[in-house]
Amino acid sequence: MVLDSDFSKRLYQDYLMYRENNLTKRRFKHSDILPLIERLKDKDIFKVNKVGESVGGRSINLVTYGEGEIPVFLWSQMHGDESTATMAIFDIFNFLSANDDFNPCRKKFSKKLKIYFMPMVNPDGAELFQRETALNIDINRDAARTQTTEAKVLFEVFNSVKAKFGFNLHDQDRVYSAGQSHRSAAISFLAPPFNFNRDINKTRGDAMKLIVKMNEILMQFIPGHIAKYTDEFEPRAFGDNFQKLGTSTILIESGSWHEDPEKQFIRKLNFIALLAAFKSISDGSYKKNEIDSYNKIPDNQKNMMDLVIRNVKYTWGDKEYYIDLGINRTEVNINGSHKFYYESMLEEIGDLSVFHGYEDYDFEGCSIHPGKIYGREFESPEEIKKIDFISLYSQGYLFIKLFNQQTREDLYNLPINIVLNNSSPKSVVLKAGSRANFYIEKNGQIEYVVVNGFMFNLRSKTGEIKNGLSFYDI
Template sequence: MRLPCLFLFLIYFKHGTYVSCRFYPSSQLMNSEIHMEHDAYRESLFTNRFIKHQILKSKIGHIQSQACFKVRQLGSSVQQREIYQLTIGTGKIQVMLWSQMHGDEPTGTLAFFDLFNFFAADDQHNAFRKRILDNCTLHFIPMLNPDGAEVHQRRNAQGIDINRDFLKQQSTEARLLAGLQQNIQPEFGFNMHDQDTLWSVSGSKKPATISLLAPPADDEASITPGRLKAMLLTAGIYQVFKKQIPGCIGRWSEEYEARAFGDNFQRLGTSTVLIEAGGYPGDFEKQYARKLTFDILLYALNQISTQQYAKQQLSQYHQIPFNHKELFHLLIKNCQINNDDSNFTADIGLNYTEIIDLEHHKHKKIYTVADFGDLSTWNAYDVFDADGWAMATSLSIGEKPTLKIVDTQGNILVMDQGVMV
């Protein structure tokens, strides 16, 4: 069904820029003990979301020369790209952390390399890092799926979703991950992912910038001894970081997935925490999510090394609101629709898909109409208030719109076939 003809007018700021929602004031981490200056440890080789294996490999070669790390090739991907294990620490608590089992989910990998710089440093935080490394041995697998990362796709070179391959282990990468867990028998595990930026937090209508979960170990979501520790650790993360990004931390679905690694590691006794990096206004390259992930992992590792997580209350875990979807990328509000049949006010919600040109390091957003009508219960990264101005163009659900948006000052914003021009 076609929507009525529309003509767009939007309210702009006096400098000619459109109204864009900025939900969250910048704030420092509340607990000074775990507030590290992330920029001091940020790995400068990685400046965006697109990590090539060759650059990762060169950085690991440099790390290998540092005495504090043990580096070994865990194995190779389907297309024979090296998969590495980096180990640091001498403590009895074994912790296993893996990232980018989905090739297009790189935030955990970025944070890992920042952590490598942190643990290799010699500075005012020596006592903090020594406490972690004296009590824990950390085993990292950065970029489990290098073939998928090379083309920025979820699945591996066989077309297999590695995180749905625990039972049959038909992929090389799944066998490597499962084998390392069996060899190490880690007490804790961290499963790093990125989630769709359209996930929001129930009740806040803000992006789920970070989502957490202590995955269930069975269909009944039983609280096994291992899962209980993961739940208490997750509760502690939430209690601290909800102060830094209020309304932006959610909980992933607790539905048991028998093929997934996190659920099975939980079943096998590794207290596993899922960390999903999501969206944040202005964070298109996931650099703020990278910083948050770095901070969260340091906090969690400190909690493990001191066993402070055991002081959390289980009820605090259940306070974490679930993920929801009440968010658009773009929301045009209060449009006056005038046609032959009636006059009424409507909102238009638009979402984009990303077209990536890895060869030329370019990407663009293509918007489509996701919904139309009363969208007053929704929010968006960018909100335009048309303030009752009449609109005249033809739109339909799923269409890539061509729009000319003009404010009262005559400033123009153009969308051509879904692309902002």
């Protein structure tokens, strides 16, 4: 018998052999996965059924593998902008289709399990890369009422499959840490409760035991980076309802990892955790785990920020203060497309010792100053594109004035902030709730600038300012 830990280590090493190379970024559409689903129809080991359509007329498909007695159901991307596990599901299809040393394991899955995959429950949401459906309804608050077409499809399949185990696959915010640590919650698990009391019955208990198994497996690769999602009962959510109806349901939240913006490492972790779960279900090994070990998994805490700057000197009046600053960035979709720009937020100023930044700098001995507005006025974005930005940064200019501009469209890719048209710029201030635009000085020399939450190091000329923002008034 292959040990669970050996099995997962080999999966970890050999992952690239199974990775679906047509999916490499978080933002993809229904039209990107359709040819991959079509391809599965040629393989005898899969059954592919169209089980419904989104309100926008896009197909929702169910892929079935195995002939066993234990039904397992996985569904992903009911939130259109949470696509990490969908990528992992296509990796799993490649794994199941391959012919190599893992054959005994495939044979076992096929003999013991009947696995139903529903990738991309919300294709219209994926089209716009937004959480909700085309009707702007959150499917995961529609399990009780099932008004949306997509929720109906999901519930119908759930009722027909009668799964022993269910996997509810989502993505969570970047802010989560594993407990009170400075480590990002790369994966968070939850055995959703089935009532307000959060009681534990056999169904929920089995989900907890399987989570303990998956946690044990992932701990080999990402120790300290696994957490538990909050377990308040949500009567409108699918996981909570499916648990109540007797399917041991596991929520997997794909979180964040340093320098992995496209979540390709998190995708790999999903691949490993899910295959390890299939193995454990097929040989029953999860039953030996203790529910108590589930309770010991640290809770999700909000300790992470995108950028934390520490110990900078800030002068107010004639006094000096030492402060930390915490900044987050959000992706904002442009016109409901897959194009986006970043918007920064200065979350907090003061003592940020409880937070940790994906980028985290100690600037002791340096002073901080709000970005300045460049005096000259420009006529067009083309004119601005010719500017030597580094020269402006090194003088503290992080804003430039632009006249005669009708649209913001072509401003999203400039590495500087724009003050538009005839607005009269006031002075820029450092304030929680505002955008993050400032520079850091050492011995009278500007060494770093932060433009819209992105840092550039003027000494080493490193860093990437993805975009500034445009303002009518600042």
